[in-house]
Amino acid sequence: MSSVSSLFPETGGYVVAKFGGTSVANFDAMNSSADIVLANKEVRIVVLSASAGMTNLLIALAEGCDADKRADYLKQIQTIQDAIADRLHISDVIRQEINRLLENIKTLSETASLTTSDVLTDEIVSHGELMSTLLFTELLRQRGTDAEWFDIRKIMRTDDHFGRAEPNNTQLRILATEHLLPHLKNTLIVTQGFIGREEKGCTTTLGRGGSDYTAALLGEALNLKRVDIWTDVPGIYTTDPRVVPAAQRIDKIAFDEAAEMATFGAKVLHPATLFPAIRCGIPVFVGSSKNPQAGGTLVCDTTEAPPRFRAITLRRQQTLLTLHSLKMLHAQGFLVEIFTILSRHNISVDLITTSEVNVALTLDTTGSTSTNGSLLTNALMTELSTLCRVDVEEDLALVAIIGNQLSQTSGLGKQVFSALERFNLRMISHGASNHNLCLLVQGNDAEQIVQTLHQCLFE
Ligand code: ASP
Ligand code: MG
Numbered sequence: 001m002s003s004v005s006s007l008f009p010e011t012g013g014y015v016v017a018k019f020g021g022t023s024v025a026n027f028d029a030m031n032s033s034a035d036i037v038l039a040n041k042e043v044r045i046v047v048l049s050a051s052a053g054m055t056n057l058l059i060a061l062a063e064g065c066d067a068d069k070r071a072d073y074l075k076q077i078q079t080i081q082d083a084i085a086d087r088l089h090i091s092d093v094i095r096q097e098i099n100r101l102l103e104n105i106k107t108l109s110e111t112a113s114l115t116t117s118d119v120l121t122d123e124i125v126s127h128g129e130l131m132s133t134l135l136f137t138e139l140l141r142q143r144g145t146d147a148e149w150f151d152i153r154k155i156m157r158t159d160d161h162f163g164r165a166e167p168n169n170t171q172l173r174i175l176a177t178e179h180l181l182p183h184l185k186n187t188l189i190v191t192q193g194f195i196g197r198e199e200k201g202c203t204t205t206l207g208r209g210g211s212d213y214t215a216a217l218l219g220e221a222l223n224l225k226r227v228d229i230w231t232d233v234p235g236i237y238t239t240d241p242r243v244v245p246a247a248q249r250i251d252k253i254a255f256d257e258a259a260e261m262a263t264f265g266a267k268v269l270h271p272a273t274l275f276p277a278i279r280c281g282i283p284v285f286v287g288s289s290k291n292p293q294a295g296g297t298l299v300c301d302t303t304e305a306p307p308r309f310r311a312i313t314l315r316r317q318q319t320l321l322t323l324h325s326l327k328m329l330h331a332q333g334f335l336v337e338i339f340t341i342l343s344r345h346n347i348s349v350d351l352i353t354t355s356e357v358n359v360a361l362t363l364d365t366t367g368s369t370s371t372n373g374s375l376l377t378n379a380l381m382t383e384l385s386t387l388c389r390v391d392v393e394e395d396l397a398l399v400a401i402i403g404n405q406l407s408q409t410s411g412l413g414k415q416v417f418s419a420l421e422r423f424n425l426r427m428i429s430h431g432a433s434n435h436n437l438c439l440l441v442q443g444n445d446a447e448q449i450v451q452t453l454h455q456c457l458f459e
Pocket of ligand 2: 192
């Protein structure tokens with residue numbers, strides 16, 4: 001750590017603040033977000049999502065649609081922009097730039113109606129962040145700050161996995177030091193979350209909700225003091241308050257617990273967000289831009305007296321694949337073959353259980369790529385079925401109990417399973433991590449299971 005900070009002594013006190021879609025949804029939301037930025041002199045980089053609803057509209061256009069639908073979506077996009085721009089009284093230069101981007105969207109979506117592609121989708125989708133950042137820069141300027149718009153694609157180099165690209169951290173560090181760092185002393189930088197650029201120059205995206213990840217990556221690349229994630233909920237809760245109204249806010253949580261929560265479905269943070277923060281020990285704060293006074297959650301290295309049970313998360317739309325083959329009996333190498341196929345199809349496996357001739361594994365099918373593609377393609381199923389019989393069960397849900405020392409606690413099983421006596425637990429995964437116990441359950445039972453568990457473990 002000390003070697004990294006000595007490289008960037010001047011950034012040690014800076015904060016990157018990220019505002020999500022609802023925090024830049026309209027003029028009033030943008031103004032509240034600007035209040036937060038202006039209230040803290042340490043905030044030198046602002047990372048934004050597209051205005052709420054924008055990315056969905058852009059994806060709909062990118063998927064190709066008929067002329068009527070297209071006109072309707074374009075109109076909705078224009079309406080969101082105009083509503084902000086009109087109240088801002090934006091300068092002619094910015095107005096022209098926004099119009100140019102709107103014109104681009106129109107042309108690109110006409111192309112998409114003829115033929116769709118992941119490359120085109122990412123290009124179209126990136127316009128949401130380009131527009132929100134232009135408007136927000138203008139707003140900050142009107143409020144008397146020396147803010148500068150910065151195209152993150154100059155520094156966010158990624159691979160070419162469109163829809164869910166992986167950033168190149170080494171390049172990001174070098175380019176951010178060269179192109180971003182020199183500006184931070186005198187200006188406030190406003191830039192896009194979620195988007196990047198691959199080697200050939202095409203725009204890429206980091207997966208739905210990827211702006212959090214961008215902010216954390218910048219925090220790491222420039223060794224900043226903190227990453228602030230401003231969203232529409234005042235922090236991370238013991239479970240989703242929409243499912244359990246009695247859920248409690250967690251004031252302080254350790255990186256590894258929060259990372260488990262994000263991975264297993266807590267929607268507050270993009271699952272990859274915490275990895276850069278963990279790698280370099282930068283604390284992450286999560287709060288609500290509508291209600292900053294309410295405080296939030298600080299995710300950091302360690303907390304005092306970590307509790308046995310920290311949270312319950314829920315991830316819907318899980319698919320279970322059960323692979324059956326007699327070849328597995330006393331054989332070696334079967335799993336290698338299966339996992340090679342899955343990896344060739346870009347599928348990451350979540351949970352896995354095995355018996356003598358069966359392997360069961362779960363896949364996360366929540367639309368986490370920006371291109372909305374289905375994971376279980378015909379090509380994949382055909383390849384798998386040359387090796388084994390494949391059964392697919394859909395509409396399952398993953399309930400994860402997150403906590404500490406879970407695999408070293410006696411009586412844990414009894415506590416959990418007796419509370420859930422009346423439910424069918426399709427698969428159980430426990431023991432790989434000290435921080436979680438995962439249950440795969442029927443989608444219809446999921447909310448009740450979360451409620452029951454929350455009541456028994458937290459209330
Ligand atoms: N605008 C993108 C999305 O809706 C990225 C983000 O919100 O972080 O997924
Ligand atoms: Mg978002």
